[in-house]
Amino acid sequence: MKFSFTDEQDEFRTVLRRFLEDRSPSTEVRRLMATAEGWERDRWSEINAELELTAVAIPEAYGGHGFGASEQCIVLEEMGRALLCAPYFSSTVLAAGAILNAGTEEQKQALLPKIASGETVATLAFTEGNGRWDNAGVEMVATKSGSGFTLAGSKNLVLDGHTADLIVVLARAPGSSGDQGLSLFTVTGDAAGLERTGLTTVDETRKLARLDFTNVAAELLGEEGEAAGPMATTLTRAAICLANEMVGGADRLREDALEYVQMRMQFGRSIASFQVTKHKAADMLADVELAKSAAYYAAAALDEGDDDIVSVASLAKAAASEAYMQTAIHAVQMHGGIGFTWDNDTHLWFKRAKSSEVFLGDANHHREVMMLNWAE
Amino acid sequence: MVDHTEAAVRAEASAWLEANWDPNRSLVEWRDMLADSGWGMPNWPTEWYGKDLPVGLVPVVEEEFKRIGALPIPKSGIRMLAAATILAHGTDMHREKFLRRIITGEDVWCQLFSEPGSGSDLAGATTRAVMVGNKWVVNGQKVWTTSAHKAHWGLLLARTDMDLPKHKGLSYFIIDMHQEGVEAVPLKQMNNHASFNQVFLTDAEVLPDFQVAELGDGWSVATTTLMHERRAADSLRAWGQVPDLEGRIYDEEREEVKTTLAPYSWYPQRAGRVDLIMQRAQETGAINDPVIRQEIAKLMVLHKSAEWTARRARAAQMQGKPQGPEGSLGKLASSNVARAAARVHTMLSGADAMLSGSDGERDGTIAEILVSFPAASIAGGTDEIQRNIISERVLRMPKETRFDADKPFKDVPRNTVG
Numbered sequence: 001m002k003f004s005f006t007d008e009q010d011e012f013r014t015v016l017r018r019f020l021e022d023r024s025p026s027t028e029v030r031r032l033m034a035t036a037e038g039w040e041r042d043r044w045s046e047i048n049a050e051l052e053l054t055a056v057a058i059p060e061a062y063g064g065h066g067f068g069a070s071e072q073c074i075v076l077e078e079m080g081r082a083l084l085c086a087p088y089f090s091s092t093v094l095a096a097g098a099i100l101n102a103g104t105e106e107q108k109q110a111l112l113p114k115i116a117s118g119e120t121v122a123t124l125a126f127t128e129g130n131g132r133w134d135n136a137g138v139e140m141v142a143t144k145s146g147s148g149f150t151l152a153g154s155k156n157l158v159l160d161g162h163t164a165d166l167i168v169v170l171a172r173a174p175g176s177s178g179d180q181g182l183s184l185f186t187v188t189g190d191a192a193g194l195e196r197t198g199l200t201t202v203d204e205t206r207k208l209a210r211l212d213f214t215n216v217a218a219e220l221l222g223e224e225g226e227a228a229g230p231m232a233t234t235l236t237r238a239a240i241c242l243a244n245e246m247v248g249g250a251d252r253l254r255e256d257a258l259e260y261v262q263m264r265m266q267f268g269r270s271i272a273s274f275q276v277t278k279h280k281a282a283d284m285l286a287d288v289e290l291a292k293s294a295a296y297y298a299a300a301a302l303d304e305g306d307d308d309i310v311s312v313a314s315l316a317k318a319a320a321s322e323a324y325m326q327t328a329i330h331a332v333q334m335h336g337g338i339g340f341t342w343d344n345d346t347h348l349w350f351k352r353a354k355s356s357e358v359f360l361g362d363a364n365h366h367r368e369v370m371m372l373n374w375a376e
Numbered sequence: 377m378v379d380h381t382e383a384a385v386r387a388e389a390s391a392w393l394e395a396n397w398d399p400n401r402s403l404v405e406w407r408d409m410l411a412d413s414g415w416g417m418p419n420w421p422t423e424w425y426g427k428d429l430p431v432g433l434v435p436v437v438e439e440e441f442k443r444i445g446a447l448p449i450p451k452s453g454i455r456m457l458a459a460a461t462i463l464a465h466g467t468d469m470h471r472e473k474f475l476r477r478i479i480t481g482e483d484v485w486c487q488l489f490s491e492p493g494s495g496s497d498l499a500g501a502t503t504r505a506v507m508v509g510n511k512w513v514v515n516g517q518k519v520w521t522t523s524a525h526k527a528h529w530g531l532l533l534a535r536t537d538m539d540l541p542k543h544k545g546l547s548y549f550i551i552d553m554h555q556e557g558v559e560a561v562p563l564k565q566m567n568n569h570a571s572f573n574q575v576f577l578t579d580a581e582v583l584p585d586f587q588v589a590e591l592g593d594g595w596s597v598a599t600t601t602l603m604h605e606r607r608a609a610d611s612l613r614a615w616g617q618v619p620d621l622e623g624r625i626y627d628e629e630r631e632e633v634k635t636t637l638a639p640y641s642w643y644p645q646r647a648g649r650v651d652l653i654m655q656r657a658q659e660t661g662a663i664n665d666p667v668i669r670q671e672i673a674k675l676m677v678l679h680k681s682a683e684w685t686a687r688r689a690r691a692a693q694m695q696g697k698p699q700g701p702e703g704s705l706g707k708l709a710s711s712n713v714a715r716a717a718a719r720v721h722t723m724l725s726g727a728d729a730m731l732s733g734s735d736g737e738r739d740g741t742i743a744e745i746l747v748s749f750p751a752a753s754i755a756g757g758t759d760e761i762q763r764n765i766i767s768e769r770v771l772r773m774p775k776e777t778r779f780d781a782d783k784p785f786k787d788v789p790r791n792t793v794g
Contacts, residue, residue: 002684002690003690004688004695093479187529256772273773273777275776278763279763281771282771285766286708286712289685289702289705290678290685290709293681294681295678297680315676318673318677319677324679364670367669368669371669
């Protein structure tokens with residue numbers, strides 16, 4: 001189903017949209033983004049309890065509902081639309097993905113059910129001070145100590161890193177480089193020797209943290225030295241999920257800007273009656289719809305196990321990066337002066353567009369990945 | 377025939393084809409048989425060479441044709457627009473005189489709508505038809521007319537009343553193209569091709585019987601013709617695929633396809649030839665240039681997203697869902713793709729982008745892309761008109777202010793010369 005949704009999926013989206021409109025109005029977004037944590041455990045548990053969103057894409061064997069990427073991407077698109085402040089992407093896309101792809105059966109049994117229920121909030125710490133999104137950029141070293149490992153070094157730009165209960169960390173064997181010697185580890189958020197600092201972010205709805213590890217004891221996740229493959233798989237899926245989240249936000253911005261110009265009067269007429277505004281609105285629709293097509297296609301391609309998924313995922317992320325930011329720029333412009341004010345909501349999505357544009361790799365990065373993996 | 381179930385239609389079509397299809401017949405003889413039996417245009421009325429089948433069952437009949445290798449009536453070209461218009465608005469005399477020869481392909485038709493002074497604003501046509509004695513006398517100039525030099529008949533939109541508002545003063549005629557007052561002159565395009573004609577009408581005559589619908593109904597009849605235009609364009613491409621089989625009739629069909637499609641040889645280039653990009657990038661080594669790689673990737677993102685958007689629209693249509701916004705974006709997206717592709721082809725060519733014909737790359741095909749893509753954002757509705765349609769019909773934004781809708785056409789400011 002690369003080109004259409006089933007009736008059940010459409011229905012799920014409709015329910016979810018209404019639900020999130022109710023639970024995540026912009027007043028609530030503004031309240032939560034002003035907190036250091038960026039989300040509230042009680043509030044998030046309450047929202048999650050109703051629709052069990054954290055369980056959607058986790059297999060039934062590990063306490064989830066076992067739906068596919070397409071369903072998870074509907075959740076993300078609607079969350080992106082509502083700008084929901086919750087640790088959903090970090091926990092169920094990044095951390096759960098890494099655990100599913102790398103963990104032993106025993107570890108999956110131990111860790112995933114609590115992520116599925118929302119009881120544990122987890123994240124994946126893989127990026128560092130160099131700001132690279134690929135495996136080769138990892139410098140943090142994991143040293144064997146007795147039967148376990150200790151981690152030393154820093155992780156940067158970790159999504160919800162300062163609030164997560166469980167942190168999946170990517171590190172490498174001393175002296176290794178590239179895809180070699182990479183392993184994943186788990187540490188708890190309150191581990192001894194781990195210092196967590198929330199960073200000041202442009203997009204206050206997406207909280208990032210710096211994690212400094214001083215000989216932190218860590219448990220190996222899956223096989224030692226074999227993390228490169230599982231990480232790549234996790235990030236491919238994450239790119240698709242993010243692209244879907246982004247088109248949700250872009251569509252919302254587009255609709256709000258359209259509603260505004262329909263209402264705004266200047267020179268004795270609605271500014272929506274100016275052809276220059278109409279044509280911009282038409283181009284915005286084209287930008288968003290084309291990016292949606294790519295995001296939907298990629299989610300379905302993942303569910304169908306397509307061979308060219310790496311290229312398709314990057315195509316979708318590159319399309320979404322350009323479309324979301326372009327839509328945000330147009331949306332501020334269509335609002336005019338009011339669009340530049342703090343009180344107007346446009347900047348909330350504008351900033352999400354900016355952080356999403358570069359999160360997990362910008363359009364240039366993904367176009368390069370796409371070309372390296374192009375099948376035709 | 378009253379049994380319109382799929383199985384019954386399939387069985388009947390199959391039986392008739394088994395009994396009558398013979399690849400060694402002549403094309404004309406076969407099309408005569410299709411006209412007589414009704415299997416050529418099965419959704420047409422029984423009294424007019426059809427079988428009164430619901431349109432939804434036509435694909436079933438087409439499948440049976442395909443299965444046995446039988447050649448269907450080409451549902452393309454202006455003559456099919458003429459047929460649809462005549463069936464909807466014509467008189468029995470028109471149907472009697474024209475429909476059969478449309479099916480057999482004996483008559484070539486052309487469409488005389490666009491004028492040098494009215495392109496996007498088709499209803500602003502100024503070609504006049506004036507009743508002199510007992511005949512209509514037509515004066516004016518038409519443009520972008522495919523096959524005008526070969527056509528026997530033309531579908532003509534002409535102004536019959538200058539005192540009425542623009543849409544109300546138009547009437548619709550069938551004009552005999554083989555007469556002294558009709559002169560077709562090829563129109564050379566910026567890409568050296570001349571796929572269309574200009575048609576000069578100088579005291580050309582139309583008999584009153586050849587008026588279609590009532591006086592002043594020209595615009596609504598023209599709308600019927602235009603509605604079928606996109607469909608005909610789609611089936612023109614399909615028609616080009618003659619089965620690779622042996623027999624006299626296939627040879628004749630291939631010959632007809634070749635002649636008919638010749639003016640369209642540059643159409644693939646107009647769309648930008650994205651299919652050549654990766655291969656050329658490999659051949660030229662440009663694939664290793666990080667800047668060009670980015671530009672190629674941008675094009676591919678656009679191209680694939682546009683293709684998948686078109687498929688979303690088709691999927692929604694097949695499922696019977698109401699058309700979403702994705703259905704209105706195809707034309708605009710494809711002109712963006714064409715423009716982007718031409719840009720990348722230029723990068724791949726480098727300095728050789730200055731050369732054309734046999735001196736140019738791929739024997740001139742690349743040069744042809746570089747001078748053909750502007751047509752993509754003009755022909756069949758300009759990008760500007762597309763954006764108006766999207767903003768007004770999909771986004772429900774205010775319609776353009778009209779200064780011409782209600783006043784007598786003679787008072788409307790307009791182009792005096794093309």
